[in-house]
Amino acid sequence: MPNIGVSISLLVIFGGLAWLLIRSISGREVDRRIIFVFIFVAVAAPLLFPITFQEKATSIVRDLFDRIEELPEGSHVLISFDFDPAMAPEVQPMANAISRHCLDKGHRVIFMSLWATGQSLMTTTLTNVILPEFPEKVDGRDYVNIGFKAGNEGVLNVIVSDFKKMFPTNVNGVPLDSMEIFEGIESCADLDFIVALGGGRPGPKEWVLFVGDPADVPIGVGVAAVVAPQLYPYYPQQVIGILGGIKGAAEYESELTHRRERFADMETPGLHMMGPQTLAHLVIMSFIIIGNIAFFRKKRSGSDSR
Amino acid sequence: MKRLVPLTITFIVGFVLIFSVFLPPAEGLDQTFTLYFDIIAVFAFFLGGGNLMRVHINKLRRQKKDWGFSVVTIAGFLFMLAAGLFKIGNPGDIATAVDTQGSLFKTVFDYVINPLQSTMYSLLAFFVASASYRAFRAKNREATLLLIAAFVILLGRTPFGMMVTGWIPDSFSIFQIPNLAIWIMNSPNLAGQRAIIIGIGLGVISMSLRLILGVERSYLGDDNA
Numbered sequence: 210m211p212n213i214g215v216s217i218s219l220l221v222i223f224g225g226l227a228w229l230l231i232r233s234i235s236g237r238e239v240d241r242r243i244i245f246v247f248i249f250v251a252v253a254a255p256l257l258f259p260i261t262f263q264e265k266a267t268s269i270v271r272d273l274f275d276r277i278e279e280l281p282e283g284s285h286v287l288i289s290f291d292f293d294p295a296m297a298p299e300v301q302p303m304a305n306a307i308s309r310h311c312l313d314k315g316h317r318v319i320f321m322s323l324w325a326t327g328q329s330l331m332t333t334t335l336t337n338v339i340l341p342e343f344p345e346k347v348d349g350r351d352y353v354n355i356g357f358k359a360g361n362e363g364v365l366n367v368i369v370s371d372f373k374k375m376f377p378t379n380v381n382g383v384p385l386d387s388m389e390i391f392e393g394i395e396s397c398a399d400l401d402f403i404v405a406l407g408g409g410r411p412g413p414k415e416w417v418l419f420v421g422d423p424a425d426v427p428i429g430v431g432v433a434a435v436v437a438p439q440l441y442p443y444y445p446q447q448v449i450g451i452l453g454g455i456k457g458a459a460e461y462e463s464e465l466t467h468r469r470e471r472f473a474d475m476e477t478p479g480l481h482m483m484g485p486q487t488l489a490h491l492v493i494m495s496f497i498i499i500g501n502i503a504f505f506r507k508k509r510s511g512s513d514s515r
Numbered sequence: 516m517k518r519l520v521p522l523t524i525t526f527i528v529g530f531v532l533i534f535s536v537f538l539p540p541a542e543g544l545d546q547t548f549t550l551y552f553d554i555i556a557v558f559a560f561f562l563g564g565g566n567l568m569r570v571h572i573n574k575l576r577r578q579k580k581d582w583g584f585s586v587v588t589i590a591g592f593l594f595m596l597a598a599g600l601f602k603i604g605n606p607g608d609i610a611t612a613v614d615t616q617g618s619l620f621k622t623v624f625d626y627v628i629n630p631l632q633s634t635m636y637s638l639l640a641f642f643v644a645s646a647s648y649r650a651f652r653a654k655n656r657e658a659t660l661l662l663i664a665a666f667v668i669l670l671g672r673t674p675f676g677m678m679v680t681g682w683i684p685d686s687f688s689i690f691q692i693p694n695l696a697i698w699i700m701n702s703p704n705l706a707g708q709r710a711i712i713i714g715i716g717l718g719v720i721s722m723s724l725r726l727i728l729g730v731e732r733s734y735l736g737d738d739n740a
Contacts, residue, residue: 248641294631
């Protein structure tokens with residue numbers, strides 16, 4: 210019965226907002242606790258009774274998708290998990306979708322992290338996506354997890370010219386020299402594409418400054434929504450494409466499900482989370498309108514009394 | 516001596532790293548220094564861990580305000596340290612990754628750290644909504660522009676934006692809200708961001724020179740500044 214749930218939720222939210230609007234017209238401000246309740250309902254209702262929307266990829270997302278699509282089979286792609294659990298709800302769906310896409314295209318994927326928390330999130334992607342969905346792929350030949358290394362930009366400064374100086378082994382202590390995936394890969398300059406996922410420092414921006422530009426390697430980025438505006442100056446010359454927040458993840462998932470038949474029925478957390486995001490945005494916009502009505506009402510009554 | 520040694524180290528390291536970019540004989544020195552940094556960072560981890568324990572044990576001993584939180588901090592720190600160091604519950608051998616699926620470390624990460632951090636971050640939604648209600652008011656021309664931009668971006672980040680303006684013909688597609696949101700990000704936002712980046716870059720150069728030349732000494736601590 211999801212539709213009834215959605216209808217009741219929408220009725221409660223927008224009925225409540227209409228009531229607040231009437232109160233505002235009579236000049237009364239809204240208590241912040243009421244705003245909190247509305248946001249809670251707006252986020253929780255679409256999670257309990259899912260609302261799904263059709264997403265169409267914008268050019269900035271499609272550019273990244275197309276680049277991975279156009280790379281020849283067997284290309285070396287590095288995916289860096291530079292984020293923590295706070296950003297994971299936005300960035301992990303991107304990580305999962307891009308990992309799926311790369312492996313399905315037959316690219317060889319190197320997973321690494323500049324954040325200590327990134328390594329565990331990488332393990333989550335490997336366990337929940339790669340191992341069950343790509344049982345034919347071999348660790349060390351088709352993909353490898355080289356884990357986290359402390360040192361922030363310093364790590365990038367080294368791997369831009371020598372990978373093994375900073376990462377002599379993978380996370381399980383297996384030397385990189387013994388792996389098929391690292392044949393012909395000495396440094397980041399030998400990679401075909403880099404996907405930097407994150408939102409803090411070090412993150413996508415550092416990848417552009419320390420690796421993308423000096424080694425002339427194309428970079429695509431996926432970031433938390435609040436960080437996306439900071440990456441626009443690098444697009445499209447230094448950054449091929451940007452996935453910004455859950456919307457970016459949803460657009461990428463939409464491209465993947467539509468353009469690659471194998472993923473038509475895959476899990477799409479990004480698309481599912483667009484329901485709560487849409488409703489929450491609408492509620493915030495309604496509160497902005499209500500706030501302005503109260504403001505102008507107060508201003509008018511002030512000038513009238515004078 | 517207490518001031519001279521760190522100032523000399525900063526001066527030498529700073530100039531060596533600058534030269535390594537511009538002078539071919541010094542090329543590669545920046546990478547060597549990065550590896551040194553990693554070694555020093557290991558000791559910093561010990562220092563950080565030791566300091567954390569010292570501060571909280573002191574708080575506990577003196578029964579200072581909120582000493583209960585210190586118990587949680589110490590217990591959490593020691594628990595995760597033991598889980599990681601001894602790889603408790605790790606299905607592989609001692610050489611396998613600390614966060615292998617099934618290990619105690621990974622379990623605690625998945626079921627404690629992950630939801631706690633996500634919860635803290637998600638609280639932002641509540642404060643953003645409350646702040647938007649109070650701050651986005653058309654008080655003057657600039658505030659009105661900000662308000663309109665916020666509206667377009669908020670709508671543009673949802674499928675609702677296309678639903679509302681999808682009827683606009685392709686020849687005027689710039690007026691479709693998602694495209695308008697992209698224009699705001701690609702033009703006014705980009706111009707502002709570039710100005711900020713250039714400003715930060717110039718600031719970093721001047722601050723670095725002040726540090727290398729010993730003009731800026733606040734990093735030495737209050738006594739030596």
